[in-house]
Amino acid sequence: MSAQGPVLILVGPPGSGKSTVGRLAADQLGVAFRDFDHDVEEAHGLPAGELVVQLGREKFQESERELLSAMLPRFTGVLALGGGTPTAPGVPELLEPFHVVFLDVDLEHLLRREGLVPLHPWLLPNPRAHLKELLNTRRPVYTQVAAATVPTSGRRPEEVLADVLATLPDTSD
Template sequence: MGAGKTTVADLLGRRWGLSVRDTDHDVETAAGKSISDIFVDDGEVAFRALERAAVTAALEAHAGVLALGGGAVLDDDTRAALAGHRVVFLEVGLSDAVKRVGLGITRPLLMGNMRARIKALLDERLPVYREVASLTVHTDGRTPQDVADEVARLVEAAERTQEDA
């Protein structure tokens, strides 16, 4: 949350001439309402089911850059579907996440003490993100362009290494 996933995905898509797909947008399209409304009307379990379906469909049909929602990898089936794909973890620290997210009005998981909720989410998710990621890029204090440039450099280097192997 607040790492810049969608923004960085858009920058990478333009750089590489690839289409970009955001699974949060796919969930909203499938449900016909915002993520906040899904949480309020249907609950988190319903949202996670829609998210799992969106990620699975995107992995099967999309050959470009894919941005996943911050909680997508918490699902065992989603993690299994990501196996064999290059997954980049955009790591954001608590301070930067709080600054970037703002008041979190449109983020249902941040109701209450925002700073405490973000810290709890980061603490819960960090081990899973690290487990799933094939590459990690730190985003604190950096512009989206700087982050995208580093992701591109690391991905391109990894591709060259695979070709040499």
């Protein structure tokens, strides 16, 4: 584990609970919380979804990688990455020194998450098909970059939090 950088990084699809569980974990650990999508929006003045449309996927992912590369050595709290961030070229390598947890959620629970589609308009016109494809293509990447996978489907944030915290390495040595 790296001496500098986040104590915990959460990855997973939109709606998996990264921000909710991330805030709870940060509170429990007594550290700061950051939502990487917010950092991207702050850096560019546009929400990530609009930025993808404006820049194109390749340029957007380059921007994400650069921003993440600059942030990782300086931020020592809990970081929730954007759903697509781990899929950007070079990002899996950036994540290697850190403790990453994949918050896994099934399609049916994602579809029931209130407000998911309005927040991610690129899911339209067929949210089920888009989310199914997203899960199928991203799940192997999430699994690759994560030290642990914690299921979130049908579970309360506090239950997920307990499992996430249990994956943290013991630093009492």
